Amino acid sequence: MIGSGFFMTPRFYYATCQFGAEKTVKDEVLRAHPSLRFAFSRPGFMTFKEESGEAPFIQNPESIFTRVWGESVGQGKGEDALQSLIPLIPKGSVLHAFERDTFVPGDEPEGFVQNARIKKLMESGGLQGFSNAPRVGEYVFDLIYLDEGHVFLGKHLHQDGMEPAPGNQPLISLPATAPSRAYLKLEEAIHRFKPECKAGTRVLEVGCAPGGASTAMLSRGFKVTGVDPKRVDPSVHQNTGFQFIQKTAKTLTRDDLKTANPEWLVLDMNLAPLEALDEIHHVLELLRSIHGSKLALNKGFLTLKLNDWKFASSIPLYLKRVSELGFRDLAAVQLCSNRQEFFVYADSFK
Numbered sequence: 001m002i003g004s005g006f007f008m009t010p011r012f013y014y015a016t017c018q019f020g021a022e023k024t025v026k027d028e029v030l031r032a033h034p035s036l037r038f039a040f041s042r043p044g045f046m047t048f049k050e051e052s053g054e055a056p057f058i059q060n061p062e063s064i065f066t067r068v069w070g071e072s073v074g075q076g077k078g079e080d081a082l083q084s085l086i087p088l089i090p091k092g093s094v095l096h097a098f099e100r101d102t103f104v105p106g107d108e109p110e111g112f113v114q115n116a117r118i119k120k121l122m123e124s125g126g127l128q129g130f131s132n133a134p135r136v137g138e139y140v141f142d143l144i145y146l147d148e149g150h151v152f153l154g155k156h157l158h159q160d161g162m163e164p165a166p167g168n169q170p171l172i173s174l175p176a177t178a179p180s181r182a183y184l185k186l187e188e189a190i191h192r193f194k195p196e197c198k199a200g201t202r203v204l205e206v207g208c209a210p211g212g213a214s215t216a217m218l219s220r221g222f223k224v225t226g227v228d229p230k231r232v233d234p235s236v237h238q239n240t241g242f243q244f245i246q247k248t249a250k251t252l253t254r255d256d257l258k259t260a261n262p263e264w265l266v267l268d269m270n271l272a273p274l275e276a277l278d279e280i281h282h283v284l285e286l287l288r289s290i291h292g293s294k295l296a297l298n299k300g301f302l303t304l305k306l307n308d309w310k311f312a313s314s315i316p317l318y319l320k321r322v323s324e325l326g327f328r329d330l331a332a333v334q335l336c337s338n339r340q341e342f343f344v345y346a347d348s349f350k
């Protein structure tokens, strides 16, 4: 209590993230915002406390691994969990109902339906009269199913670049014919960053097997040169838009790449980040020596693996290395389809 009898009400923030990324989010947020204290965590969800409600509001934490960030409104527990929160949601608000992550993407058991439990709860609670399509600049109320009998309510600002769908998660499904989940990563990156995607775009994909991302690009009419020591799926290999170089990136020669002048470079190698970037350095040196100022490269789609979550603290170093390679206008994010990895989009190349 302060002398005048005035109480400082603490403010609570919440963050959602991928199952498993909680410690990384916590480290990122507390490093960037030392006035916050970690408060509560479940897989895929956590809260932070700001002692002083007078502190400047944090609209965007500096966090690559946070999906949704907002201010806590309340939480309900027990049988009436939902009913106790409904009065806190103004009529006519935008409402997003979703569940915290309960599996690493790709590890969901057969028949798992994301958000099935919150949908059931909403139906039984007769929750109606809300829009779920936010406009940029509008607040969204997030009703988050944490556990059986525990529902959380918060609100976040819908900002440019965010998905209008609940949980900032785009609705992209994996076609049965895609050879790998990497299809989703490429689709999600295109969906989020909206690069121009004209048929005939030339791509060099390093770490292309078995061919999920190539499938996404070939279906857009792109011309893909894929590099990987492993085999690619026959559906990709036989596609006339695909050329395969079955090698590791570091063993590529000028001869291998002499007909490739890619506009995009896609990297998805299961190597530690600095090792993968070293191999890309070799590839870029070859391309520069072949094409000089005529090198067409102008976009990068780089998946960097965190073989250990503790590598996340070296992300500033990885981004520095990415920009030393020539990639510019970088945006780093953990895509919803990423596993223990993160993604860097480069909107230009020098």
Ligand SMILES: C[S@@+](CC[C@H](N)C(=O)[O-])C[C@H]1O[C@@H](n2cnc3c(N)ncnc32)[C@H](O)[C@@H]1O
Pocket (backbone or CB within 6 Å): 179, 180, 181, 182, 183, 206, 207, 208, 209, 210, 211, 212, 213, 214, 227, 228, 229, 230, 247, 248, 249, 250, 268, 269, 270, 271, 279
């Ligand atoms: C996550 S998978 C790639 C998935 C692929 N992008 C897709 O869309 O299906 C990682 C790949 O990196 C490849 N890889 C590992 N080391 C490599 C290297 N030095 N050069 C090229 N590819 C490499 C592996 O053989 C593996 O196929």
